[in-house]
Amino acid sequence: MFNIMSITLKGIFRDRVFHGILVVAFILPLIPVISTLSMRQVTELSITLSLSLISFILLLLAVFLGGTALWKDIERRYTYSVLSLPITRSSYLLGRFFGNALFMLITATLLGCVAAVVVWLVASGSPPDRQVVWMNFFLAVFFDAMKYILLVAVAVLFSTVSSSFFLPIFGTISAFLVGSSSQQVYDYVNSQPAQTLSLLTRKTASSLYYVLPNFSAFDLKVNAIYGLPLSLKGLFLTVVYGLVYGGIVLALSSVIFAKKEMK
Amino acid sequence: MKGLNQLNKGLLRSYLSLVLLGLCYLLLIVPFTGYMHSKPFIEKLGHLPRVEVFQFVAADQKQLVSASLVMKVMMYFGGLMEQNQVKYKLPPDYPAMSRIIHGSVKLDPYNMDAYYLAQAFLVWDIGAYKIANDLLAYGMKYRTWDWYLPFFAGFNSAYFLKDYESAAKYYQMAADLSGQPMFSTLAGRYMHKSGQTVLALSYLSAMEKSEKNKAIKKSYSIRLQALQAVRTIEVARDSYLEATGRQPASVEELARSGHLVKIPADPYGGKFFFEVEGRVSTTSEFTFGKPGK
Amino acid sequence: MNAIEITNLSKTYKGKKFSTVEALKNLNLTVGQGEIFGFLGPNGAGKSTTIKALVGLIAPTAGSATVMGVDISSHEARRHVGYLPENPAFYDYLTAEEYLAFVGKVFHLPESLLREQSERVLKLLELWEARKRPIRGYSKGMVQRVGLAQVLIHDPDVYILDEPMSGLDPVGRALVKDIMLELKARGKCVFFSTHITADVETVCDRVGIILKGELKSVEHVDKIMTEGVLGYNLRIRTRNQPELVERYVAKEDLEMVMQKLFTAGDEISLIEPSRKSLEDFFLDIVKGKIC
Numbered sequence A: 001m002f003n004i005m006s007i008t009l010k011g012i013f014r015d016r017v018f019h020g021i022l023v024v025a026f027i028l029p030l031i032p033v034i035s036t037l038s039m040r041q042v043t044e045l046s047i048t049l050s051l052s053l054i055s056f057i058l059l060l061l062a063v064f065l066g067g068t069a070l071w072k073d074i075e076r077r078y079t080y081s082v083l084s085l086p087i088t089r090s091s092y093l094l095g096r097f098f099g100n101a102l103f104m105l106i107t108a109t110l111l112g113c114v115a116a117v118v119v120w121l122v123a124s125g126s127p128p129d130r131q132v133v134w135m136n137f138f139l140a141v142f143f144d145a146m147k148y149i150l151l152v153a154v155a156v157l158f159s160t161v162s163s164s165f166f167l168p169i170f171g172t173i174s175a176f177l178v179g180s181s182s183q184q185v186y187d188y189v190n191s192q193p194a195q196t197l198s199l200l201t202r203k204t205a206s207s208l209y210y211v212l213p214n215f216s217a218f219d220l221k222v223n224a225i226y227g228l229p230l231s232l233k234g235l236f237l238t239v240v241y242g243l244v245y246g247g248i249v250l251a252l253s254s255v256i257f258a259k260k261e262m263k
Numbered sequence B: 001m002k003g004l005n006q007l008n009k010g011l012l013r014s015y016l017s018l019v020l021l022g023l024c025y026l027l028l029i030v031p032f033t034g035y036m037h038s039k040p041f042i043e044k045l046g047h048l049p050r051v052e053v054f055q056f057v058a059a060d061q062k063q064l065v066s067a068s069l070v071m072k073v074m075m076y077f078g079g080l081m082e083q084n085q086v087k088y089k090l091p092p093d094y095p096a097m098s099r100i101i102h103g104s105v106k107l108d109p110y111n112m113d114a115y116y117l118a119q120a121f122l123v124w125d126i127g128a129y130k131i132a133n134d135l136l137a138y139g140m141k142y143r144t145w146d147w148y149l150p151f152f153a154g155f156n157s158a159y160f161l162k163d164y165e166s167a168a169k170y171y172q173m174a175a176d177l178s179g180q181p182m183f184s185t186l187a188g189r190y191m192h193k194s195g196q197t198v199l200a201l202s203y204l205s206a207m208e209k210s211e212k213n214k215a216i217k218k219s220y221s222i223r224l225q226a227l228q229a230v231r232t233i234e235v236a237r238d239s240y241l242e243a244t245g246r247q248p249a250s251v252e253e254l255a256r257s258g259h260l261v262k263i264p265a266d267p268y269g270g271k272f273f274f275e276v277e278g279r280v281s282t283t284s285e286f287t288f289g290k291p292g293k
Numbered sequence C: 001m002n003a004i005e006i007t008n009l010s011k012t013y014k015g016k017k018f019s020t021v022e023a024l025k026n027l028n029l030t031v032g033q034g035e036i037f038g039f040l041g042p043n044g045a046g047k048s049t050t051i052k053a054l055v056g057l058i059a060p061t062a063g064s065a066t067v068m069g070v071d072i073s074s075h076e077a078r079r080h081v082g083y084l085p086e087n088p089a090f091y092d093y094l095t096a097e098e099y100l101a102f103v104g105k106v107f108h109l110p111e112s113l114l115r116e117q118s119e120r121v122l123k124l125l126e127l128w129e130a131r132k133r134p135i136r137g138y139s140k141g142m143v144q145r146v147g148l149a150q151v152l153i154h155d156p157d158v159y160i161l162d163e164p165m166s167g168l169d170p171v172g173r174a175l176v177k178d179i180m181l182e183l184k185a186r187g188k189c190v191f192f193s194t195h196i197t198a199d200v201e202t203v204c205d206r207v208g209i210i211l212k213g214e215l216k217s218v219e220h221v222d223k224i225m226t227e228g229v230l231g232y233n234l235r236i237r238t239r240n241q242p243e244l245v246e247r248y249v250a251k252e253d254l255e256m257v258m259q260k261l262f263t264a265g266d267e268i269s270l271i272e273p274s275r276k277s278l279e280d281f282f283l284d285i286v287k288g289k290i291c
Ligand SMILES: Nc1ncnc2c1ncn2[C@@H]1O[C@H](COP(=O)(O)OP(=O)(O)OP(=O)(O)O)[C@@H](O)[C@H]1O
Pocket: A263, C013, C014, C015, C021, C022, C023, C041, C042, C043, C044, C045, C046, C047, C048, C049, C050, C086
């Protein structure tokens, strides 16, 4: 599995998609300039922009690297040469996944540090009303990375279900959109004005909520931007949720992939 | 040899068409840019989808989308400030601006720029004091540390809504949050009628000084000019009252009687006049783009 | 212990719209250690299907198989196997050297042995010059050579090669044959599929011929060669003539003719069997003349 992980990492670093996405990171140094557009919250805007850019880059990576990792191997017939080695299907799959996950973590760390420097520069130029809470900033980046790693797991699941290109890519994007707003829908369905909806709709929405990934829990941007306090318990629950949900998705992927025929 | 010739000819033709198309582009780009530039503001503000759509599409980028919505309104507002001196083609679409701002705080209820911008145009330009204060109250639920919001709300309550009780409450909040006791004394002063213009002047000049954004600063300085004009007329009116024992009938009379050296101009392009109770007002209603001006 | 044991192996592919293809029907086959086995069959006969089942790429519909005594359903079975896929593809962003290192590590080769082996096989397959270039830039034959290199690097007991000669130049083909013979000498089992009968003739101990998913014949190549003798070409120098005379004698007439020549006191300078080639044997089976 570690062998697969290391060649996965090598593959990503030599991938053209990665190079393309890396170019997007060059927007980071522009953030101080854009931030001055704000009237009352220059530093806050710089944090917003940095975190959003990091998020966006990680999203692209998750969709295009995570979503294509297995598909490419099958499409280019690498699976014949790799899966006939004495490794189990699941260790191959996990190797692929953890390679991607590790890469996302590395990227997030690097971008997070660069962004921190950028924000620090902005903050020292135009001091914010409230001090930047660096702890929150880095936690936000870390949880963002976790969220997209979870998305990679979902992408891997899609890749094992279908060997086409479309399901992994578009399935992952929809999972991301739905997962980001599932909490909102759930909250709405359980609110007073929604009681006029039919019981079936409400029940369906609620049960979907429990099945679909909940990405909004990982979104700590608002805490980082405005220095709002974080709940330790909430963070802990979110981490555990991420681990368990990711574990389930990967286990499911392993089962499906083990049965898959490399014809 | 012949084949080579043919090849060269083909290549030459490609080059020629490239040059021709390049020329066409140059000819086109000037009028095109002109057209895009002169496109009315209303179009640039555009028709935005409902907040619910944004909430879904924004996914985990709600703060970013919120910020960009405020930016959009900002640019539009800035454009108004630039164009007004010349001549604007369409009345500003204040309802759309308000709608977008409300949408943006739905996405990010912490977005200070949104409240700030709303305060700048909602109260002064369209007199939607109630809406402004509701928005500020919404913001106060989230930005619990911020004294600006109650400060704005206090000002609106006292100056526009004449709701001195609420004003006192808001000013107290602002004083508590900022640690500056000066706010708590402000509300009381508003009760004097003549004091209103003075305090609006001090509020505006403070806001104008601390403002870095050009468009907002400009909107404040224009308003400041207008209020300074009002203040000048008020001073003249008061001295006229003292000298003659009665209210002047018109601003022109003040000038004729020598109490007013020169009738100040309304930067909004209106004409000053006295309301029945003697209050100084203007036909522009202190805003650009009033129809029938 | 047999290197490969296949019992009642069947594979039915499920296509779209409930269509099925019976690619393999009840295959029984054993291949011993130290044996080179040629798997011969026309296109679509089921050679690759058999091989893919052996290396765990597809699951057999029925039946079972073992490699070095380990059931193929376990990935441990592949620990003894070097597999070369047909038209192989390898992570093309890696260089040949990196790919070999990856394979070596999967097989737990110690670092020093890995480096040694890597150099040996790269030089053997004439990839040494290109070893630091990504596989992306390799020619078809070079990729095939990488495929062979990654089979050889971990020195397995069983070699399962799907059309190992395809895409190789004549020098490469000869090299592969030499390698196979050398492996056999070291007691390894080589199981390979091919369409080319000449290759089988020169290196194989046994050949299996598969047709439409059914194994039609498994024979020792030697036996086919002897049974395939149709007659003999004799070169004779008779006493009254100084020149050599060539004469063809049918198989059943040989004894009689020899007897005659002896009694006549003629000198036989050469006896050469004239036989049906393996190709003919193969074609006969395909056309249904035998069995
Ligand atoms: N993925 C698949 N789905 C459906 N049928 C398949 C699939 N792969 C192979 N087949 C069928 O199985 C049969 C055997 O195919 P196989 O690839 O084993 O042939 P082969 O002997 O290797 O042929 P070749 O010499 O062309 O490589 C063929 O009829 C083929 O059409």
